[in-house]
Amino acid sequence: MVGGVFGGFVHDATAMGWRLAFLVQVPIVLVSAVLVHILVKVPPKVSNKSLLSRIDFTGSFLTIAFLVILLLGVSAGGTLVPWSHPLVIASFPLSAALLATFVWWESKAKQPIIPVRLLLNRTIFACCISLFVSTMAMTTTTFFVPLYLQTLGHSATEAGLRLLAAPVGVVLTSVSSGLLMKRTGKYLALGITAQVVFLFGSGTLYFLNGKTPEWVPFAALLLCGAGYGATLTVTLLACIAAVDHSKQAVITAGTYLFRSVGSTLGVTVAASLHQNILRRQLWERFGDLPGAAEEIERIRNDIGELGRLPEGWYGGVIQSFMDAFRGVWLMLLGLAVVGIISSGLMKQHKLHSTLTRQEDSRERG
Incomplete structure (x- = not known):
């Protein structure tokens, strides 16, 4: 939860800048590896392979x-x-x-x-698609909202502080949705509701501009985080409920693959969209001015160039950035709609409270 704040702080306050945010992870990883070696008890080998x-x-x-x-x-x-x-x-x-x-x-x-045959199960397929688009959208959100804030003059630390709203939302709803499913035994309506919440968060982002009140990004990130946190819990339990006990570990790993691919594609596609719109808007506004080509490239490659713009450029450049961000927010809205549709395709299976499962009590998807 504090990763964004810490990363922004070391960027602003240390000579090494953003590189230190990666370097400090090395001793943590090494300590974790030692703890895993000492504390994790590996089950006996069950295969001769x-x-x-x-x-x-x-x-x-x-x-x-x-x-x-x-x-x-x-x-x-x-x-x-x-x-x-x-x-x-x-x-x-x-x-x-x-x-x-x-x-x-x-x-x-x-x-x-990934067990491709299991994807023929309607619930499994719907959960994986929901996870895929939700992770695309959430990763894009946490990448571009700080960039939006820095474009308006906020420091990396200030942007990181505002980013705290997203993990807070994730924590609150991932736990509360699990408790709600434990009490009701239902997840279908909850999964759809989570995607609707994310849609509202994406819709809030769509209306951001250079004069938006500072509390609005907080609210948008909280809504997006809340929708995503509930989606993580709902899809995991829905997948587990939809398959035999022997397939639970495999399908859990499969959902993580969809999340990983979604996070990679999300930022890449959004960055390409953002850069293409930004480039076009800058050329439309300043392409006829002397030295425009070099200045436009500097703007696209370094957000710090906003503090060194030629006279008369600032307003048009900020508007160009807002147009580019709006393209990204529109992409998030589209992903949220796909998430709602995919969540609606899930079937309601029995949520078991123990490892002992009565197969005839569970509907087949």
Whole structure:
């Protein structure tokens, strides 16, 4: 929860800047590794196969190749090279082919990264899509709201303080939604409600501009965090309830894969959208002025350039940034709508309170 605040503080207050925010994680990781080695008791080996033989290296390679090629095309298009460039044109069909190959391979692999057959279960599929778009949206939100605040002159520390509203919302609803499901045994309506809450948060972001009161980003982040926190809990328990006990660990890992891919794609797609809109708006407003090309590139590459703008540029540049941010907020609204639809496709299964499960008491999805 305090990561954003700490990162902003070390950026503003130390000579190493943002690099220190990464460096301080090294001793924490090392201590954690030692604690895991000492305290975690590994269950006895239940298979004669070696650990390496049980790793789906082909599936891992296909996943990485698909993401790298797709992200390369998305991030380069319109920013580094034109959308008509062969690099961009080739990246999309190639990434689609890799994705299709990944699905084919996972459907026949003995120990796949993600159990493709389980995705035929309506609830599992709906939960994974909901997690995918929600994580895309939440990661984009936590990346671009601080950028919006810094564009308006807030320091990195001040932006980090405002970012606290998001994890507070996540914590409150992830716990409360779990308690509510424990009491009612229901999750379908709660899942839809969580996505609606996120939609309201995204809608609040859409109306941000250069004169928006400072409390509005707090409210938007709190709503987005609240919607996302409930979604995490609802989708996890819905997936567990929808499969046999023997498949619970596998499908839990699968949901994390969808979250990981969503977080990666979310920021990349949003950054490409933001940069393309910003570039177009700046050229429309200042393209005819002397030295415009160099100045526009400096603005796009360094937000600190806002404090060194030529005379008469500031108002137009800020408006260009607001237009670019609005494109990102519109993307969040679209993702929230997809999240609502996917949550509505889930089926209500029985939530079991113990590991002993009566299979005939659970509806099949």
